[in-house]
Amino acid sequence: MSEGPEAYIDDSKPLRDDDTFCFSCTPERRCFTNCCYDLNLVLMPYDIMRLKNRLGMTSGDFLKKYTGVHVGQETGVPVILLKMEEPYLKCPFLEEARGCNVYEDRPGACRTYPLARMARRSQSMEGVEEFYYIVREPDCQGFRDGREWTVREWKANEKIAKFNEMNDVFGELLQAKQVANIPHLSADQIDIFYMGCYDIDGFRDFFLNGPNLERYMESDDVISKISEDEEELLKYGIRWVKKKLFEGGCLGCGASCSTDG
Ligand code: SF4
Ligand code: SF4
Structure with a gap:
């Protein structure tokens, strides 16, 4: 598998909402869809929810x-990684002549x-303080003659806000793990984490x-x-994991009612 995008991050300048960058990705580019191969694509809990619903599958099957x-x-x-398809390590959602088959529900990183x-x-x-870095993938031609965007415009155009909001709930969980100073999870704890964060339909059943x-x-x-809103269920699942594994209790009572999870 190729290096992840972190290998190409230009961390010389943090960009905030009003800062600008130049970029255009269009089907006319020679590199069109090249970036959908051989990816180290980590799926966040909300990515999984969007994709499994898009494909009409349960989270377990997805x-x-x-x-x-x-x-x-x-x-x-x-950590959940999207499996690339052999033999060319193509993203399973790429249709070569057409582009991304799940475009409206593509992952936050895309x-x-x-x-x-x-x-x-x-x-x-x-809350959270956010900023952005440019990722300069060497074969990406989008930086040539690109149009100018502010970060704010890019976020609105790509409909990123909901992904960020849900990722921040997941970030709360990672922070709680750090505060609790628990470097490794047991097999049972990994199962709880996996169900509450990634297998939303399994968590609903449970x-x-x-x-x-x-x-x-x-x-x-x-x-x-x-029960009525799956996004709320996902937030609840992530916070349930946080409380159970790193804060010693369950969400309902809000206290340290058990530490055996
Ligand atoms: S490599 Fe860059 S310009 Fe080419 S399709 Fe991917 S994102 Fe767009
Ligand atoms: S999900 Fe879509 S945009 Fe993302 S890598 Fe796959 S085909 Fe490309």
Whole structure:
């Protein structure tokens, strides 16, 4: 597999919303779709939700068919990678003559390119401070004669806001792991992480439909909100993992009711 986009990040200048860069990606470019091969494409929880719905699959079937899992060296948590198709390591969603088959629901990283988002958070600060770096993939011709964008315009054009919002919920979880100072997860903890963050339909079955006492500790309002709205369910699942693995409890009671997860 080729190097990930991080290898081509130009970190000499952080870009904020009003900063500009020049870029145009159109089907006329000679490199059109070249960037959809041999990718190290990490799927975030919201990417998986969008893609499995686009394809009309359950998250369990989607994860089995299209992804592989490994434990991240730096984060120590399970990371989901999109499997490239043999023999040319093509993204499974690329249709050569047409382009991206899942365009409206493509992953956040595909939308954000040629930018990479950096989100900084600290315990002393509410919310997230974000900025962007340019990613200069060597074979990408989009930088030649590109039109000028502000970062704000690019984010709006590519409809990135919802992806960022959901990724920030996931970021809360990673931060809680750091604060709890737990470098490695046990096999059982990895299963909990995987279900709550990535296998949203599995989490729905477990939490809302199965014999699960934690559900009865939640208010009716919360249960109806997460039953009716899958994005809310995903946020809940991620926060449930955070509480269970790194803050010693369950979301419903808000206290340290168990530490065995
Ligand atoms: S211009 Fe860059 S992003 Fe667009 S198709 Fe070519 S390589 Fe991909
Ligand atoms: S999801 Fe679409 S844009 Fe992203 S790599 Fe695959 S084909 Fe390309």
